[in-house]
Amino acid sequence: MARRVAIVNNKGGVGKTTTVVRLAEGLAKEGKKVLVVDMDPQGNASEMLGWVHDPAQKQPTISQAIKANTEGAARGVIQPIGWDALYAERIALAPATLHLENRMAEAGLSGAWRRLLTALEGADDHFDFTLFDCPPSVFHLTQLALAAAHDVVIVTEADIYAIEAxxxxxxxxxxxxxxxxxxxxxxxxxxxxxxxxxxxVQTEQRDSARRIFGDLIWDPSIRHRTALAEAGTDAAPLTDARCAEPRAMFELLTQTFLKAVPSA
Ligand SMILES: Nc1ncnc2c1ncn2[C@@H]1O[C@H](COP(=O)(O)OP(=O)(O)OP(=O)(O)O)[C@@H](O)[C@H]1O
Ligand SMILES: [Mg+2]
Structure with a gap:
């Protein structure tokens, strides 16, 4: 079984998806095999990894695997990503579209919180890490991920509401x-x-986060960089020269990840 890590915060827009995608990239560059499971109906991680949703096609998504509620159903929805980079072959994706919202209706069903765990049973054995990109909520979709995960990483901004979340x-x-x-x-x-x-204000809030979370705060913090946002919207890996600084930041963060998260 892969080591499964959920990237979480119920505050929106703090950089969860960016962190998932760039850690997947950093880990793949380190030779690790990574599965990204997109648990957000916004489908941002799927898009950032170059997966293209075509409503005219019946494309398998994680929503179907959860709905199936059978052991290993996720195997049928794991796909290659769309990046043009050598290491991209070590990253795979269980994508999401807006249809994932339909799984919310099952939240109250007995044992529904186990369905992602069941779907992943035996499906991610050949990966080193499975990363869950969670939506900005702690309700059912995030709980599916938390039931299946071994570890949690919180992403926050140096902002009072994000830290409260x-x-x-x-x-x-x-x-x-x-x-x-x-x-x-x-x-x-x-x-x-x-x-x-x-x-x-940010310096003050960063210090506050350090007081609250102590050694759990990972180094380095990720600086605000336009090139990082642009690579995200371009669905591109951080290979471009403009991305040298964000690339270096995430390479260091990947080393912190590898020290803090036990391997499978
Ligand atoms: N370090 C950064 N520097 C500049 N822009 C960033 C940075 N991190 C994220 N962004 C941008 O901020 C926006 C929100 O980031 P992202 O989608 O990763 O957040 P999120 O927490 O996943 O959001 P949601 O809660 O909607 O899922 C995106 O446009 C992204 O490109
Ligand atoms: Mg997101």
């Missing part, structure tokens, strides 16, 4: 996951501070 995630991981998701060993492994600027 990060604190709520820590409580959820420590108190509710063992009780409600039968996942007593789920562990918070790190907190990534993203889109950091040098303003006084």
């Amino acid at each position: 990060a604190k709520r995630i820590r409580v959820f991981v420590e108190e509710r996951a063992p009780r409600d998701l039968a996942n007593a060993t789920l562990s918070l492994r790190g907190v990534v501070i993203n889109a950091l600027t040098s303003t006084a």
